Amino acid sequence: MAEAVVAFDPVDDRILAANAAACRLYGRRSEDLVGARMSALHPDQFPSLVVFTEAVLHQGRGWTRALALEDADGKGRQLEYLASRLTLDQRQVVVSLVNDLEDVRRREVDSEADGFLRDGMEGWRRVEQVFRDIERHNQLILGAAGEGIYGVNAEGKATFVNPAAERLLGWKAADLVTRNIHHVVHYAHPDGSHYDEKDCPIYSAFRDGATRRVEDDVFWRKDGAPIRVEYTSTPIRDRGSIVGAVIVFRDITSRKESEERLRAALEEVEQLRQRLELENAYLQEEIKTERKHHEIIGASAAIQRLLRQIELVAATEATVLITGESGTGKELIARALHQGSSRSHRPMIRVNCAAIPRELFESEFFGHVKGAFTGAVRDRVGRFELADGGTLFLDELGEIPLELQPKLLRVLQEGHFERVGEDRTRSVDVRVIAATNRRLDEEVARGTFREDLFYRLNVFPIESVPLRQRRDDIPLLAAHIVKTCALRLGRPAPQLTRGGIEQLMDYDWPGNVRELENIIERAVILDQGGRLAFDIPGRRVGLPLPATPSQPAEAVVTETNRRARDRANIIQALAACGGRVSGPSGAAAMLGVRPTTLASRIKTLGIRP
Numbered sequence: 001m002a003e004a005v006v007a008f009d010p011v012d013d014r015i016l017a018a019n020a021a022a023c024r025l026y027g028r029r030s031e032d033l034v035g036a037r038m039s040a041l042h043p044d045q046f047p048s049l050v051v052f053t054e055a056v057l058h059q060g061r062g063w064t065r066a067l068a069l070e071d072a073d074g075k076g077r078q079l080e081y082l083a084s085r086l087t088l089d090q091r092q093v094v095v096s097l098v099n100d101l102e103d104v105r106r107r108e109v110d111s112e113a114d115g116f117l118r119d120g121m122e123g124w125r126r127v128e129q130v131f132r133d134i135e136r137h138n139q140l141i142l143g144a145a146g147e148g149i150y151g152v153n154a155e156g157k158a159t160f161v162n163p164a165a166e167r168l169l170g171w172k173a174a175d176l177v178t179r180n181i182h183h184v185v186h187y188a189h190p191d192g193s194h195y196d197e198k199d200c201p202i203y204s205a206f207r208d209g210a211t212r213r214v215e216d217d218v219f220w221r222k223d224g225a226p227i228r229v230e231y232t233s234t235p236i237r238d239r240g241s242i243v244g245a246v247i248v249f250r251d252i253t254s255r256k257e258s259e260e261r262l263r264a265a266l267e268e269v270e271q272l273r274q275r276l277e278l279e280n281a282y283l284q285e286e287i288k289t290e291r292k293h294h295e296i297i298g299a300s301a302a303i304q305r306l307l308r309q310i311e312l313v314a315a316t317e318a319t320v321l322i323t324g325e326s327g328t329g330k331e332l333i334a335r336a337l338h339q340g341s342s343r344s345h346r347p348m349i350r351v352n353c354a355a356i357p358r359e360l361f362e363s364e365f366f367g368h369v370k371g372a373f374t375g376a377v378r379d380r381v382g383r384f385e386l387a388d389g390g391t392l393f394l395d396e397l398g399e400i401p402l403e404l405q406p407k408l409l410r411v412l413q414e415g416h417f418e419r420v421g422e423d424r425t426r427s428v429d430v431r432v433i434a435a436t437n438r439r440l441d442e443e444v445a446r447g448t449f450r451e452d453l454f455y456r457l458n459v460f461p462i463e464s465v466p467l468r469q470r471r472d473d474i475p476l477l478a479a480h481i482v483k484t485c486a487l488r489l490g491r492p493a494p495q496l497t498r499g500g501i502e503q504l505m506d507y508d509w510p511g512n513v514r515e516l517e518n519i520i521e522r523a524v525i526l527d528q529g530g531r532l533a534f535d536i537p538g539r540r541v542g543l544p545l546p547a548t549p550s551q552p553a554e555a556v557v558t559e560t561n562r563r564a565r566d567r568a569n570i571i572q573a574l575a576a577c578g579g580r581v582s583g584p585s586g587a588a589a590m591l592g593v594r595p596t597t598l599a600s601r602i603k604t605l606g607i608r609p
């Protein structure tokens, strides 16, 4: 046995046997022990030995800690005896285990520590389980989060990547973890330029410990496609020092797209509002100028040719250049062209180039932005933009300054322009009709008008013939003017006499139809219910002329004159009868001829009833 065991005869007080461990414990050799007296081992403790021995003999077993050994250095060593009674050869023998109490106590301490350790391990295992549960729980939360989440350590290396981040970035977490994530997903700015790590707010977060929130940035997916993101980078602290950051990001591509669509829509609404405002102001202005009529009156060959030309070109997108003296009806032609085009549902915007101060031309044509020049207190839409989808009528085209002509040419050719003070190029869809009373071909030759612009505008030239070259239109025009003027004044239309008409036909009309209008209007206003009296320059007629052409100058009538008068007379009658030939209220009855006669004359003279 490893333990010390001793057997002794209690009656003889003799040691019968002692094992090696007992010899070591007592510090004696076996031959010195066996046969020696038991009490000699504990010389001063005989009573205790007797009490112990008696107890064992009596009860068959017993123990004591009352016995001690004297060491060589004089220190006592407490022993513990655990004994049983045996009967050998009809003798009673005590066999006892002998323990050094010091060893026993050491074992107890060890065993206690062992117990503590065992209990501690148990507790630790429980704590570990709790942590494992928390960790699992956190993983579930990270997994369930809709936002992309990843962590980086203080070196900028990814430590974890949640499934949403994997999905958004197209990378597997395993491919990202331990890599410098800036180099993988955040290496370039939205415009593709290099994004240096040292400028990255995510990395700044764990350098200075401040949380960073970025509302619009780009992360790059594994397939190279950008995703627009907003993100927050929050530093992670461990016992006071920053050990990394956690980044929570969200894909905002569709949100930004709808925001941009909304912004564009609002911008468009604002532009439309401005345009409507201007259009409204413009139309109000138009109403104020009391546009009297838009109908082209006349039956002369020149007017018929003009109407055919209008019919031919109106529906096309061709630029038209109308030339002719002032007051011949150039604007009227432009309106007829616009009305006959597919753009007639939009307004025709007129720009009178003669009325624009030189320095304001560009702004008038193309608009400006607030602050572009002194006095530009708000954004302004130019006439080109205002006419978008419609027609732009450039009246008095010859007045456009030479330096603006290239810009005008560009918008005519490409439909592009910029507002004054703005870089953004805008596009318009405008049909241009221009008018001038100047000889542009001569100006081109003189170098005061650009040749390229002239040819670009002169795609389809229309000439507005002066009134003096189509005198036979005068009766029709006069009748029309009298009627509309009286209507405007709220009076019955005064009578136009033959003499009055002849008087009008005799004059040269340098101011053309506008002058005719003015003279007739004045006459209508001054009319006292009698015959109209025209105040024609150079003739100064104060009184109505007799109804018959009896002036000496007109005693001789040439064939051409007669035909012209005939024609004018028929036209006047037709005008007065609303184009009706036969019937009691027809022109034939008025002229006192048979309808068939009138019809044939109309045909011969080429009149369109």
Ligand SMILES: Nc1ncnc2c1ncn2[C@@H]1O[C@H](COP(=O)(O)OP(=O)(O)OP(=O)(O)O)[C@@H](O)[C@H]1O
Binding pocket: 292, 293, 295, 296, 297, 298, 324, 325, 326, 327, 328, 329, 330, 331, 332, 333, 395, 435, 437, 464, 477, 513, 514, 517
């Ligand atoms: N054939 C016509 N029929 C009816 N009215 C006409 C005709 N021609 C011209 N007018 C009228 O004469 C006036 C002057 O015409 P308009 O303003 O079109 O001339 P314009 O050639 O454009 O003149 P300017 O060169 O001075 O601008 C207008 O009131 C117009 O309605």
